[in-house]
Amino acid sequence: MEAVELFRSVCAETEVAISERQLKQLALYGHWLREWNERFNLTAITDWREICVKHFLDSAYALISIERKQCLESVLDLGSGAGFPGVVWKILRPDLGLTLCDSLRKRTQFLKFVTDGLGLSGVVILHARAEELARLADFRERFANVTARAVARLPVLIELASPLLQVGGSFYGLKGPTSLQEIGEAEHAFGVLRCALQSVDHYVLPFDSGGRSVITITKTGSTPARFPRRPGDAARQPIMP
Numbered sequence: 001m002e003a004v005e006l007f008r009s010v011c012a013e014t015e016v017a018i019s020e021r022q023l024k025q026l027a028l029y030g031h032w033l034r035e036w037n038e039r040f041n042l043t044a045i046t047d048w049r050e051i052c053v054k055h056f057l058d059s060a061y062a063l064i065s066i067e068r069k070q071c072l073e074s075v076l077d078l079g080s081g082a083g084f085p086g087v088v089w090k091i092l093r094p095d096l097g098l099t100l101c102d103s104l105r106k107r108t109q110f111l112k113f114v115t116d117g118l119g120l121s122g123v124v125i126l127h128a129r130a131e132e133l134a135r136l137a138d139f140r141e142r143f144a145n146v147t148a149r150a151v152a153r154l155p156v157l158i159e160l161a162s163p164l165l166q167v168g169g170s171f172y173g174l175k176g177p178t179s180l181q182e183i184g185e186a187e188h189a190f191g192v193l194r195c196a197l198q199s200v201d202h203y204v205l206p207f208d209s210g211g212r213s214v215i216t217i218t219k220t221g222s223t224p225a226r227f228p229r230r231p232g233d234a235a236r237q238p239i240m241p
Helices: 002-014 022-039 048-067 084-094 107-119 155-162 179-193
Strands: 074-078 097-102 123-127 143-149 165-175 197-203 211-219
Touching: 002 022, 002 048, 022 048, 022 084, 022 107, 022 179, 022 197, 048 084, 048 143, 048 165, 048 197, 074 084, 074 155, 084 097, 084 107, 084 179, 107 123, 123 179, 155 165, 155 179, 165 179, 179 197, 179 211
Parallel strands: 074 097, 074 143, 097 123, 143 165
Antiparallel strands: 165 211, 197 211
16 A cells, blocks of 8 residues: 555654554554545545654654653543544554543544454543543543543643543643643643643654644642533633632
């Protein structure tokens, strides 16, 4: 497949170690993404090279950055969309326990199609809003690790993610050039939600595709019962001083 050769050449210029099986899985994933996108508008990125760099490599670089400090055993990908970063992480780490959550049915249908088609085991797919999920006893404060990419600004994200995190667990926010600004916006929310900024790790995508960051936030105490608020409230009125 032409896509396999493209992904192989791109990965050869990076620090991403990848097997032939994983290359073929990514190529098939990209093919399905483009195919489904014609009907369901899953992504604005449809060029093969941009899919490889801005979706696949961005997700892979974030995983590498995180696992320099901590080897993940399981993760909830919140607002998973078309599966970034969660599905890419699962391809690269087949042993990773993965829960994918999205509020749109068309996206969860795509995620099931992809994970089944690629033979990815140990994946749970949830069709739900984060605000609703966190009100269920089976999910509130049950996840050791939560991640999100391209979902919302950090003050909103931390209200959605922290009620799902165990005390002591980590949230990994994958961000672009606005990461430091968003951290400043979220400082008050960290205190209200009993979280603390742990680290900010930067990386640069190849082929002049820009800089990215992984913001790591640790949960230091149980989330106050009033959070998260009703669906949409966090975006309309972020926690501010």
